[in-house]
Amino acid sequence: MVRAPCCEKMGLKKGPWTPEEDEILVSYIRSYGHGNWRALPKQAGLLRCGKSCRLRWINYLRPDIKRGNFTKEEEETIIKWHEMLGNRWSAIAAMLPGRTDNEIKNVWHTHLKKRVNPNQSAQNPKRKAQSGVKTVMEVGPTKLQAIPLAAHPKLENPSQDLVSPSQSCSEISSSAATNASTMTGEINDAGIKEGCMQSSEELLKIDASFWSEALSIDDCGMPMDCNMSAGPPPTSLGDPFSSSPSNFDNDDINFWLKVIMEAEDFQELLEI
DNA sequence: AAATTGATCAACCGCATGTTA
């Protein structure tokens, strides 16, 4: 694969954004959206690379960004999910609507990791493999595959649906936040496309990006359109499912997510 | 008051992966 040419060569600006630049970016995206980040700065008249624009928008200018200190609940949520997912900041961010992966990453490195490992320096991801500490996602695909399907709730109650497949993403975002903060609530299907999940084995191949994508709002700060009756989302926003056809069933997803989220720790998962 | 140290966080970088032609 050939990398895209580096944008700095073109004499583009780097460093902190000025209020003027912010205004230009915001007003452009409000008017035209961001079909193509690479083309956006040129069209908007910004001397920035698309990557920089995207980052600025996502981490700072998006209308739904939540400002201010993290609450106790949010911090607990981060700790809990970090325990399970490792440094999958975008996936963790999906559990905290209004918070960005960058922000969460910063909070983790500045506050939370000290709280979790007071005697240790940060768990260096490059050393993670050596440490013997594995996250659910790392171990899951091998261990969790052994979970007997007989435990599947669908077999006991085929009509049990935890959430309507047509539930809007905004509802999903808020309920995801609730679930994430309590870590024990009912798990919804996070807007998963109806009928696209068919086998629980397939689910176990799932990566944390699923959490992020399925629960996330889009880059414009607007909830991604998960209501299938409304048709596919604009191609510019990307459809996490269209390019990677999955064969999962909503109940499978519900079940395994619930198992994972309700487990006190990973050991508990292994014992299931 | 000045210098030093530590904490914070916005922004950048490189890479992986997905998409398109």
Add this chain to the structure above:
DNA sequence: GTAACATGCGGTTGATCAATT
């Protein structure tokens, strides 16, 4: 099947500010 391009992610850096000496 492959090259070119677009996007997203996680790690890291550096500027800034506050606290301490």
